[in-house]
Amino acid sequence: MGPVNVGLDIGATKTLGLVVDDAGAIRAEVREPTEPGAEGVLRTAARVFEALRAETGAELTGAVGVGIPGLVDTERGAVKHAVNLGVNGDWLHLGDLLADRLGVPVVVENDVNAATRGAVAMSGEDDLVYLSIGTGLAAGLVLEGRLRRGDHGAAGEVGHIPVDPNGVQCECGQRGCLETIASGSALAAAWPSGDVPPAQALFAAARAGDTKAVAVRDRFAAGVASAVRVLALAVDPRTIVLGGGVAHLGEPLRVAVADALLQQAASSPFLASLDLAGRLSVVPSDYPVAAVGAAMLGR
Template sequence: MTAALSVGLDIGATKTLGLVLDADGGILAEVREPTKPGADGIVGSAARVFDALRDATGQSLAGTVGVGIPGLVDVERGSVKHAVNLGVDGDWLPLRDLLAARLGVPVVLENDVNAATLGAAALSGADDLVYLSIGTGLAAGLVLDGRLRRGEHGAAGEIGHVPVDPQGNVCQCGQRGCLETIASGSALAAAWPSGNVPPAQALFEAARSGDPSAVVVRDRFTRGVASAIRVLSLAVDPASIVLGGGVAQLGEPLRDAVAQALLEQAASSPFLASLDLAGRLSVVPSDYPVAAVGAAFLGR
């Protein structure tokens, strides 16, 4: 790989997306393949994507490849565990070394939300931001003063497991009433079953058409997202707050609804109003592969 090119892989439960960036961060090639579960399946899926990127660019792509993956990631060891949807649980999987051996290039491994946070920072040009990923779960990434904050145990930004309702549903983490049980894609799917249509899309369309039940569910969800933003912002006071993840495919309607919830929460608090959390809020463009871009920057 020339010094100007970098490769990022975003390994998800259903697909592996890879891309090649030029020196200016422009996307030269993009490939996606279904992800097969288990160690062999993950490595094989990544190899197919990487080989397709080589074919698409006509380059050897011999530099370091950045990889984002769900689960608990030990960056120093290059290992992952608790990536349950990928068939990786229990013992640490030395994925970095397995990928490096299969791809024939150096590899750096990172949690997918952290990788996406770096991509959001690159897109916005901000060096101080919170990236809130609203997908199956709810988690955040933090870039503070230009540095990614992982935390002592890799748990920085696990906002989804902050309990807010003692009478709420039991969360998969074992606590009750966590934000993730209110403000996540899985929470929306449970509250608004929608068949073949993505739950978030179906819910927001129904609410926009005036369905009162949909309005109640949507507002509870957006209040939950706003509460997550409020907690994160009061903890680290970021310059920018970026919404991402699968639910963020809604785009501006999601940003507008969450901004309105933030304004309502601040209406009775001059202190919160002075922080202008709604004014700091943006959403990742639906066609921008933020996690793969961030992974590519890791490789640099």
């Protein structure tokens, strides 16, 4: 096996590990349920890494890239406020702790930023916004080839732009944030669906002509379109890629958001001239964009 890179995408429910070669091809893939808490996260990551070693039969001595939710200090390889993982309070020095267990260097990045790097690799574009529609709503920005984190690490936190003063209280403490309209958790609240993922259930019901489902879908799509519009007007990227758990819908999601963008631009020649709908794409449902991006960190 030639030169390879290892990436771990640590999420609230699962940790996905990949071995990716220099051409971007996936050579091995392992997924395990994530154990909660600092020790659980470390144990899960180590288990996935050892399983990748076993599957490839390779030593995997290069640096491991890790994408993880929360506030990440990339210089120190530390994370905090990864609430869904049970990592709260003080900084968890994940990079050092994991490097000790694995015996290789570890590079840590916020999961959305890691996925943004994966979107760059996937699209070949180096000027893009990656909009992650998962439990929350957040964007990664690569502008002219450079990742923009922001002075406080808050670049792309578009989900916390308030758009409805009469809206529901957001986790962040503000009221009526975009995230309360245009996220996986907002969909789950608006369209409870039992065992089926809410986004799949909602779009299927809307496709079947359920008028309430059509209204809920269109409000959601308009919220995502508003996030796209804000990002495009702020940094004017060449392309906008939709990702995150809800993006597993694939083309129906892109079409719904593109339609909402066209409606929003109908009364504005200025907006229409920007062709936001035409700049939109969606991550293929079988492409593990965050884990691929994490693997690129280790190069």
